[in-house]
Amino acid sequence: MSVVTEVSQDGQKLTISIKGRFDFAKHQEFRESYEHLIPKPESFEVDLKDATYLDSSALGMLLLLRDHAGGENAEITLTNANADVRKILAISNFEQIFDVA
Amino acid sequence: MDDPHLNRDVLVALQEVMEDEYPMLLDTFLADSEERLSVLRQQTDARQLMETAHSFKGSSSNMGAVRLADLCHELEHRAKEYSPPDLQKLIREIDLEFAVVRPLYEAERERALFEKATVRRF
Amino acid sequence: MTAVQTPFEALTVLIAEDSAADRLLLSTIVRRQGHDVLTAANGAEAVEVFRQQRPQLVLMDAMMPVMDGFEAAQQIKALAGETLVPIIFLTSLTESEGLARCLEAGGDDFLAKPYNQVILAAKIKAMDRLRRLQATVLQQRDQIARHHNYLLNEQRVAKAVFDKVAHSGCLNAPNIRYLQSPYALFNGDLLLAAFTPAGDMHVLLGDFTGHGLPAAVGAMPLAEVFYGMTAKGYGLSETLREMNAKLKRILPVDMFCCATLLCLSFQRRSVEVWNGGMPDGYLHNIASDERTPLTARHLPLGVLSPETFDDRTEVFPMAVGDRVFLLSDGVIDTCDASEQLFGVERLHQVFAANRQPEELFEEIEQALRDFRGEARDDVSMVEVSLLDATQMSPPTLVYSDSGQSCPLDWSVSFEFRAASLKRFNPLPYLLQLLLEVHGLRAQSGALYSVLAELYSNALEHGVLGLDSNLKRDASGFARYYQERNARLDALHSGYVRVHLEVVPTGEGGCLSIRVEDSGKGFDIARVMERPAENVRLSGRGVNLVQQLGRNASWSDNGRSARVEFFWDALA
Numbered sequence: 001m002s003v004v005t006e007v008s009q010d011g012q013k014l015t016i017s018i019k020g021r022f023d024f025a026k027h028q029e030f031r032e033s034y035e036h037l038i039p040k041p042e043s044f045e046v047d048l049k050d051a052t053y054l055d056s057s058a059l060g061m062l063l064l065l066r067d068h069a070g071g072e073n074a075e076i077t078l079t080n081a082n083a084d085v086r087k088i089l090a091i092s093n094f095e096q097i098f099d100v101a
Numbered sequence: 102m103d104d105p106h107l108n109r110d111v112l113v114a115l116q117e118v119m120e121d122e123y124p125m126l127l128d129t130f131l132a133d134s135e136e137r138l139s140v141l142r143q144q145t146d147a148r149q150l151m152e153t154a155h156s157f158k159g160s161s162s163n164m165g166a167v168r169l170a171d172l173c174h175e176l177e178h179r180a181k182e183y184s185p186p187d188l189q190k191l192i193r194e195i196d197l198e199f200a201v202v203r204p205l206y207e208a209e210r211e212r213a214l215f216e217k218a219t220v221r222r223f
Numbered sequence: 224m225t226a227v228q229t230p231f232e233a234l235t236v237l238i239a240e241d242s243a244a245d246r247l248l249l250s251t252i253v254r255r256q257g258h259d260v261l262t263a264a265n266g267a268e269a270v271e272v273f274r275q276q277r278p279q280l281v282l283m284d285a286m287m288p289v290m291d292g293f294e295a296a297q298q299i300k301a302l303a304g305e306t307l308v309p310i311i312f313l314t315s316l317t318e319s320e321g322l323a324r325c326l327e328a329g330g331d332d333f334l335a336k337p338y339n340q341v342i343l344a345a346k347i348k349a350m351d352r353l354r355r356l357q358a359t360v361l362q363q364r365d366q367i368a369r370h371h372n373y374l375l376n377e378q379r380v381a382k383a384v385f386d387k388v389a390h391s392g393c394l395n396a397p398n399i400r401y402l403q404s405p406y407a408l409f410n411g412d413l414l415l416a417a418f419t420p421a422g423d424m425h426v427l428l429g430d431f432t433g434h435g436l437p438a439a440v441g442a443m444p445l446a447e448v449f450y451g452m453t454a455k456g457y458g459l460s461e462t463l464r465e466m467n468a469k470l471k472r473i474l475p476v477d478m479f480c481c482a483t484l485l486c487l488s489f490q491r492r493s494v495e496v497w498n499g500g501m502p503d504g505y506l507h508n509i510a511s512d513e514r515t516p517l518t519a520r521h522l523p524l525g526v527l528s529p530e531t532f533d534d535r536t537e538v539f540p541m542a543v544g545d546r547v548f549l550l551s552d553g554v555i556d557t558c559d560a561s562e563q564l565f566g567v568e569r570l571h572q573v574f575a576a577n578r579q580p581e582e583l584f585e586e587i588e589q590a591l592r593d594f595r596g597e598a599r600d601d602v603s604m605v606e607v608s609l610l611d612a613t614q615m616s617p618p619t620l621v622y623s624d625s626g627q628s629c630p631l632d633w634s635v636s637f638e639f640r641a642a643s644l645k646r647f648n649p650l651p652y653l654l655q656l657l658l659e660v661h662g663l664r665a666q667s668g669a670l671y672s673v674l675a676e677l678y679s680n681a682l683e684h685g686v687l688g689l690d691s692n693l694k695r696d697a698s699g700f701a702r703y704y705q706e707r708n709a710r711l712d713a714l715h716s717g718y719v720r721v722h723l724e725v726v727p728t729g730e731g732g733c734l735s736i737r738v739e740d741s742g743k744g745f746d747i748a749r750v751m752e753r754p755a756e757n758v759r760l761s762g763r764g765v766n767l768v769q770q771l772g773r774n775a776s777w778s779d780n781g782r783s784a785r786v787e788f789f790w791d792a793l794a
Binding site: 111114118119122125126129130132133152155156158159160162163164165185 | 241242243244245247248251253255284286288313315336338340389
């Protein structure tokens with residue numbers, strides 16, 4: 001499985017780990033990883049440690065997550081991005097709307 | 102009863118398949134075989150012997166003439182190796198074998214025709 | 224679970240066998256199994272019967288006179304083409320060599336003599352399944368091909384509609400050079416260019432997420448906003464706000480448009496830049512041969528809500544001959560056989576090696592071809608040069624009314640205070656108002672330039688108190704505009720007043736424009752004394768106003784500027 005999820009003990013935080021290429025092929029898996037959780041977690045982390053590559057459809061998927069998580073008020077952190085992924089996040093200026101750790 | 106020349110089970114199956122055309126099948130086979138034999142007797146070239154023997158083998162085996170099929174098989178595969186005298190000997194054997202099975206097929210044909218006539222009566 | 228039985232379907236079977244008895248036997252067996260039978264006594268006959276009757280399955284004796292089974296099989300397979308016609312070889316060939324020959328000749332299976340009915344029936348059934356499977360595959364393939372052509376046609380139609388809506392603007396102006404695939408639209412690439420009424424040029428290079436129709440569909444509303452607002456005289460910031468709001472509203476959450484927007488001013492010799500998510504553009508200073516990267520500072524369009532959208536632009540000075548070069552990420556992302564990216568470094572190498580600016584495009588294309596091994600057709604590049612203002616001839620505006628009923632004797636005054644000054648550009652409205660006067664239309668470019676100059680002077684030097692001397696050099700330029708944005712954000716008092724008066728004079732008429740500001744003013748006499756300089760990064764625009772309008776004058780210690788425009792009777 002290339003999209004692995006983990007919910008914290010109190011159900012308040014969801015961590016989604018992406019392995020391999022973060023592209024359109026992961027669309028459905030990614031959505032399903034957070035869409036139906038009840039109650040909805042308060043904060044989200046997308047762990048990109050094993051993500052090798054990020055394309056514009058991945059950026060779109062992050063926007064969908066952000067929309068689900070409350071839009072402007074969403075608490076989402078992107079963690080452990082490698083240099084290539086960081087560069088893509090930088091060019092698109094997604095660091096302005098996501099916490100990149 | 103194991104007949105080394107003619108496999109009776111094959112004949113039974115053939116009749117079952119052919120039904121009314123069974124006699125015609127037997128006739129066709131006999132006519133074909135005569136033709137092939139005359140080609141073999143001429144003993145022209147190895148290639149023709151091979152092909153004719155092959156063909157004869159095929160139909161003999163279909164018709165249950167097991168020994169005839171075996172002899173043809175031998176001829177097919179040895180046509181190039183055997184010396185003319187040996188070939189001649191083998192062809193003669195085939196000739197003789199056919200002479201044995203021929204009346205058996207003819208008898209079979211008669212029996213089938215009679216059966217058909219008899220059955221019709223009722 | 225019960226197995227699904229395929230219903231029995233009678234086939235037409237061709238039996239090619241030279242031995243009459245065997246042929247008779249086999250025909251009977253096959254007929255009894257419910258199929259129709261055709262016969263042939265040799266290979267040539269078999270091919271001919273196949274050609275004329277097209278049976279669905281062939282039982283082929285290997286050794287036949289005239290033409291043997293192998294040759295016949297090959298010819299029949301050739302005649303059958305894409306359709307699968309199974310060929311079962313009838314053979315008493317036991318050596319594997321013989322069997323291999325059957326396969327090579329196109330045979331699909333064997334049946335040994337003596338014929339076994341049960342085995343034959345099973346083989347026919349299996350071959351028939353294969354035959355029908357192949358037929359289904361071909362049918363589905365044809366269906367897919369039909370649908371594909373249908374979609375291609377839809378795209379063609381969409382593209383035609385788009386081309387009408389998003390006419391190519393002024394991409395063919397003498398100072399623009401561009402490269403775009405004809406299917407760029409369906410890769411989400413968009414290139415737009417248009418003149419403003421003042422003769423400035425707006426250029427947009429965009430890249431929608433996704434491919435195909437979803438990407439193309441977003442381009443249409445974007446192009447309408449771009450062309451509409453540019454033609455009315457709106458600046459980059461307002462146009463960007465509208466484009467972002469529109470895309471945010473109509474596109475699904477996960478779709479957005481990366482874009483770089485430029486406003487090139489030939490009169491002011493500057494370029495205003497906004498880059499949201501696109502790769503670096505490059506401003507090439509010909510004199511120093513330096514390239515300044517124009518980096519993305521913003522999120523792509525359609526991501527942020529109107530409240531959080533950042534429309535701040537950067538401004539750079541340009542000299543005549545300087546160029547701005549923009550490219551889509553198709554260039555950087557080009558891969559070679561081992562999945563290595565072309566990357567930014569290689570692009571910089573091409574820049575460094577370039578001697579003739581006119582050849583830059585070819586050199587980049589060649590470098591991509593060399594790297595990838597073949598040409599790519601989805602890269603977009605555009606290069607915009609600053610030519611002298613006199614070399615640019617923007618097209619005349621087209622009007623939709625007859626001009627018969629136009630206002631000829633009127634005046635109007637506006638006062639724009641701090642809150643409006645911050646977020647509102649009144650120039651398009653003022654211009655639209657003035658263009659109601661038919662006689663002024665021929666001078667719309669000059670009108671807009673003068674209005675824009677007077678307004679920006681009143682706002683920047685008057686109300687905001689910015690010193691035009693800051694724009695002396697390139698770094699000062701940048702600081703000036705940063706300072707402008709900062710002061711504007713902090714503004715809470717002040718005003719700019721605009722008075723317009725139109726009166727008839729004989730057959731024609733006169734427009735007088737007066738612009739006043741609440742600032743400190745300036746020393747008029749000193750500014751008038753300065754000799755007109757040809758190459759200058761900035762000024763009070765005094766020269767411009769004097770050249771384009773008539774009877775320009777300043778009063779109230781420089782806080783009030785007045786200028787007139789005249790027109791004669793129309794022919």
